Amino acid sequence: MTEVTLSARTYRRLDRATKLGGLALVAIGLDIGGSDPAGIAFGVAGAALALTTVFVTKHE
Secondary structure, three states: OOOEEEEHHHHHHHHHHHHHHHHHHHHHHHHHOOOOHHHHHHHHHHHHHHOHHHHEEEEO
């Protein structure tokens, strides 16, 4: 597995962008319908996007 290291400023920007993008996808999934396969897919994609920065190392 390749390690990704970002500066603190870039990490903060990426973290905010992925959290907002993930939230938007989850909202779209809920708007479509939580029991609809497309709604579930949007929800899962949003959760995955929101968690992407967990695997990024912040360079102090």
